[in-house]
Amino acid sequence: MSDAKPHDAEWLTTRTFLLILAAALIFAFPRVALGLHTFFYRDFGALGYPGSIFMRTSLLQGTLPLWDPYNHCGAPYLAQMGQWYPPAWLGCFLPLPWAENFSMLAHLWWGGFGLFWLARRWGMGNFASAFAGMAYVFNGVTLSCLLWGNYIASLAWLPWVIGCVIAAWRQGGRWLPLAAFTSAMQVLTATPEITLLSWIFLGAVWLSELFSRETGLGISLRRIGILVLLAAGITMVQMLPFFDLLAHSQRNTSDSRAVIWSMPAWGWANLLVPLFHCYQSPQGPWFQNGQEFLASYYLGAGVLVLGIAGMWWRHQRLALLLAGMTLFCWIMALGPNGFLYERVKSIFPLIGIARFPIKFAILTVLFVPLLAARAIEHLQTSRDKKAGRGLCIAGVVILLLMAALAWAARQFPFPLDHWPATAWNALGRAVLMAVLLAGIVLLRNPKSGTARRGLQLMVLAILPIDALTQSPMIAPTLPNQVLAPGIWQASGKPAPPKLGEGRIMVNPNAEQQLLYSRVADMNADFIGKRLAEWYNLNLLDGIPKVTGALTLRPAHFDVLEQFLYYTAGGHCGRGLVDFLSVAWLSAPDNPAQWEARTHFLPVITAGQRPVFANDEKTLSAITAYDFDPRKVVYLPEAERAGVTITNQTTCAVAQARFSLNQVEADVNAAEPGLVVLSQSYYHLWRAFVDERPVPLLRANLAFQALTVPAGAHHIKLIYRDPNLELGGIVSLLAIMVGGAIWFGSPRPAANGQKVFDRADQAG
Secondary structure, three states, X not given: OOOOOOOOOOOOOHHHHHXXXXXXXXXXXXXXXXXXXXXXXXXXXXXXXXXXXXXXHHHHOOOOOOEEOOOOOOEEOOOOOOOOOHHHHHHOXXXXXXXHHHHHHHHHHHHHHHHHHHHHHOOOOHHHHHHHHHHHHOOHHHHHHHHOHHHHHHHHHHHHHHXXXXXXXXXXXXXXXXXXXXXXXXXXXXXXXXXXXXXXXXXXXXXXXXXXXXXOHHHHHHHHHHHHHHHHHHHHXXXXXXXXXXXXXXXXXXOOOOOOOOOOOOHHHHHOOOOOOEEEOOOOOEEEXXXXXXXXXXXXXXXXXXXXXXXXXXXXXXHHHHHHHHHHHHHHHOHHHOOOHHHHHHHOHHHHHOOOHHHHHHHHHHHHHHHHHHHXXXXXXXXXXXXXXXXXXXXXXXXHHHHHHHHHHHHOOOOOOOHHHHXXXXXXXXXXXXXXXXXXXXXXXXXOHHHHHHHHHHHHHHHHXXXXXXXXXXXXXEEHHHHOOOHHHHOOOOOOOOOOOOEEEOOHHHHHHHHOOOOOOHHHHHHHHHHXXXXXXHHHOOOOEOOOOOOOOEHXXXXXXXXXXXXXOOOOOHHHHHHOOEEEEEEOXXXXXEEEOOOOOOOEEEOOEEEEOOHHHHXXXXXXXXXXXXXXXXXXXXXXXHOOOOOOOOEEEEEEEEOOOEEEEEEEEOOOEEEEEEEEOOOOEEEEEOOEEEOOEEEOOOEEEEEEOOEEEEEEEEEOOHHHHHHHHHHHHHHHHHHHHHHHOOOOOOOOOOOOHHHHHHO
């Protein structure tokens, strides 16, 4: 990478920018950086961090957690997307929660560095590139993603993917394994929407280069094919198990659940007035009416003005591509509220798997800062005296629009609107935008190097200030102690059931209270959810639970869970609760209060009489109040021919032993009988009786059963994933091939060939 251009201050080198970015992140989250506080809100605390604890505990015990027996009565774990992301594994061997929080900040730093690097490769000066990097990190979208850690990881790799892939098809050589590696890392973050949009943009760039004859069709296709094969190969350790899980989960291609969390029809107003028609949750953070995935997608009013200018002043191919993709993403984010989403979905139905159209807005965080950087570059290098005046006029127009939106919020309020907060917040955005644009204009003719440095620092400082104040409490933190394991034991209750001894179960009524908690104090609210062992928080205490929050669950168990928890009129009798081995059930009116149960069944029972029925009748039967799991077990009609047992038999189960991926027990049967397990049925479990394989049956809609002959026998169930084994081999081979290409290729020139350099020069 070449150093600063003549119009740049010499002090703003790459190293200086990285130090400034690190200082800004520490300034934004000082207690997190010092290891005193932790992120906790939404998926970070209730899903991601408990998963890290589970992974760490399993690995330190020498076990690879293929199966999670603590949630959903058991579900595949390592096959879930995101589990094979390498930095997540590194964090398992470092102090927690510090390692998880440090990883979040490190990914933000890496993403900002990536966009700085990409802007430099695209011919921009150091200050314009630094502005793009800071704007990429400090905005409503990126800070909202701190609630969903895998999106922070994906954004961290996004600019590196864009830059490396374009360099790979243009230059080949070592860029091929680099592009494959960065692409694979982004895939492993488990953000398919971001990955897909990244490659749509790359496809547009590639086509534009073909039409301008800047790259050859044959050689570029060959290079793209190589890097795609390498990237796909690297990810096979994750993708092969994942695709198998997807096909047997609740979210397969036939999943027709409604699209939720779209940008409202008026949602573009939040690009200028962040709190327009937003409401404040009881715990403090603000959310948009009708959309609660991104707490904000405000990129900065000043950044938006510069982005528009960057497209307007330089009608070049890159600017048009960036602007076109930005507009496409914002329209698609409207989902059913716009005209484009449904049309695209009708052509590509698979897009329906991504049920949150608002995610399309995430990629604009890359495009708009790059356009803004191009505007700054134009102002810094152009002799056009009207450019500064035009920027000021654009700023005045945006100020008028912001005032009009604030007036509209007052005149046409929503029930949960808070107009004073909206107005004051809009005023703050307006002031910061005016100061930022003034600083950019003044940078054209500074009187001294000191003045230039001061103005540059001021402009860069406005970006985190604007981002951190535009939506109060956008990424809240709490003291580390809220994530400390052992809260069940510390609460004074008797010891919880261990793995294989029983489970706890959140009452369906209590689950609704937890989903829509009205507890105002954020610390008390989270501690209450800890005491309720909500979502995957039970993993912090090592307590098996009936439900959970894994993204993909065995399809048949999900049918039962959806009926019990999310279906109007859903119900179940004591028999099903006994069968699920529920030792503790939360109170319906107080999720943090647990009631001990007696006479629940162990996880392994035996001797029931089989009843054959289809899934609909089985669901009705096992949730009925007269269901007796001690006497009967429901099997699919398809198993009738293979099961010769017809009556209830006498069977005794002893010495049951449970581990993550294996279950063993001794069974003594007076005559041939059935052994039933209240563990989720999944096709990769294998059953053995005295080391001989036997068919594993699906029992009581979503659980496991097997037949045993008369006499004393040893049964064993083993979870083994051949997709993981094959995927691991393919990934290892792909890494070796990538390494061979790297070491067999000459090192690229230090300055490299800049993308779109001829188009820039023509401009």
